[in-house]
Amino acid sequence: MTAVTEGRAPSARRRAPHPVRAEAVRGFAPFAGAAVLLTLGVMLGGSGTKWQGDWGATAADLHTALLILVPLAAAAGCWQGGRERRRRTEELWAAAVRPPLTGFLASALPTAVWVAAGYLTGAALALLACWPYALGGGPRLGLLPGDTVAMASASLAGQVLGRVVPTRLAAPLLAVAGYVGLGVLPRRPSGASHELSPARVIGDHQLPVWWQPGAMAVWTGGLALAAVLAYAARRRATALLPLAAAVAAGTLLVQTGEGLWHSDPLSRRQVCDTSTTPAICVNARYAGLLPQVKEALSGITDKLAGVENLPERWDDLPGGRDDRAHLPMVTPIGWSVVRGRLADPRQYAWEAVAALEGHEECDDPRVLELDELVEHYLAPSPAEAHFDDLYRHGTKAQRAEQRRTEAARARLTAMSGKERRAWLSAYFATAGRCDAEGVPAL
Template structure:
């Protein structure tokens, strides 16, 4: 049996190595940044999409290298005597590379999805952008193949890769709707047809260039060109309307068994037990205290009435890594600092500062407080005096009888909405 040339190119040629290079590149990049996306579906989808900034130049360079193969082998004249038409010869060489780079990307998507599934915090897999991204990689490889056939130098492939990386990097932050590698945010979702239109735009242009270059009837290039222009028109007219706010990003999932209640963003609902455990020492000490906010919330923006903001869980890699709080004690202290409500007040009187420090030291001490105290102890007379007063206030609040401390804390939190000394009890 005679092996089809396309199968031979796809199995034993350069194409599988191109797909392996894309997979290796994405694997290294995703592994190095895994702290920032593993466990969050929106973060994983955004990271895979932003990988096009490197994947598309690499795909274009691989296609360009394949396109210049006959020139490097000095078999152009011999290949030109083949019975097959030029378009068939070009596609037999170009399509395997385009398909393999797309396969390499899809394998990376599958592995990243599995890696996120191990630490999932909520939400559901987001694969909407994958078809458009895979099509963009294939289109880049096909366009690069044409460059390799047209530019008579062995440096065409690396130069094309560098130029593509620089060009995509410069355009990524502009949010151009026709840029397949444009920056996306985790709190927006594309309309279902946006990736299909992007695939039509990128593949349509690549096929139009291919037909214009190698087809006997170059007028056939008008058909994919028309499809590309139609898709591009839909993308331009849609503009920012192609993206919709993620409904989960504006919802809260709450545990009302504590006072205040603990609420986290619905995208990270799996983090609720972790956050509740980090705050359990605080809520236990606040049992029976009045004047507290109704809940802690993780809205990312300003809290609503009767709410105190929680320290943000996103972006990953800082306070949250793979579904776990990296420093629960630091997280608890930041939550207490937000609970007092005096963080936005400037030039607070000394009595209010002492009260804030005493409350924070009692509910959730700053993990670095001992270091700060040591620095104040070596500071100027004003710093040493403030340290002595702060230590005395902390000791007095911690040494109060339980009922008296509840009464004091109730008065303290009742005055949380005011700047200045109004209503703040003294120690």
């Protein structure tokens, strides 16, 4: 009988689950992670057309989302930190055998890990959503380590505040204060706080230097760890070590300033198709758009075959018009390009013709009349039919003007190929000048 009892004793005694595991599985922490994931999903889901198809825009939006997510993580930690006060179990925990730091970390680490995991999960889903439409380059993961540490650090610092401040309003007030602090103060480029903000606004063409995410992680993580040690460690002087590391990292970030960021090398290159006249060049980041752009402009390039005085190419580089014309911009994503496709090829072609004309700041009626005529022949505006109909049913003067316009269009279309090429060559010779001298009347 004794042998049977002894044989059953090990199975009858069940080990109590570790406190960290209990907090991570059944406590508040999973809900905090879910809240971060849901918030990020709502933020990105509402603006999907503006980042899907552009790795740079996806990375920039994920980083800028910290403006909301960091205060949310801090508020989650703060709410968790005030749990024992709300339950009136502070004295019970104070009488526990384990050291204060161990008890603090058992409660704080699961929340910090969950909010970081929620952010990483949302980032992974956003990258997967971008991938089918991505045009060039590759996923930009450089900022994720620093951003993830910032999320966990905000939760840890919030937990300390929740333990110290005896009010249920601490969490919502911390969220509001965090949003104001991240959203207002660091957005002044001349201020030191600009580079210290984990939610600094960046452009979709900007990349961090290789050590910036590490320095940002030391800055935010050092501050959070210093707060934890100052609150819960037996030897509070140990908080000086992470604080010194945070100050060193922050000093490095501030002194480097704008040198922390550089432009994507692809954004300074052009990818060209020289089989047309003019040639068509797009930014190397969007090289995948070149076939679509060529197709959209094919009606123009076919009609311009043999025409002289044209620029050598369309491109999106800054500069004059002597040998090139500005291609209509494809950025920001969500306007001309949506999820890897040109949103309105006809509008894009019309804008490309306007760039060839080179009369952007000219208000000479004769020049404007010729511009409209050439645009109608090469790539009419999508709104042209609407305005034609308005003029046909407008005042007597408008109807007469519309008849003259349609007659000129008909004469240009009825020309022989050689005559039309000569007329268009004379017209394009006026590009960049606000006059129509040398262009034969129709």
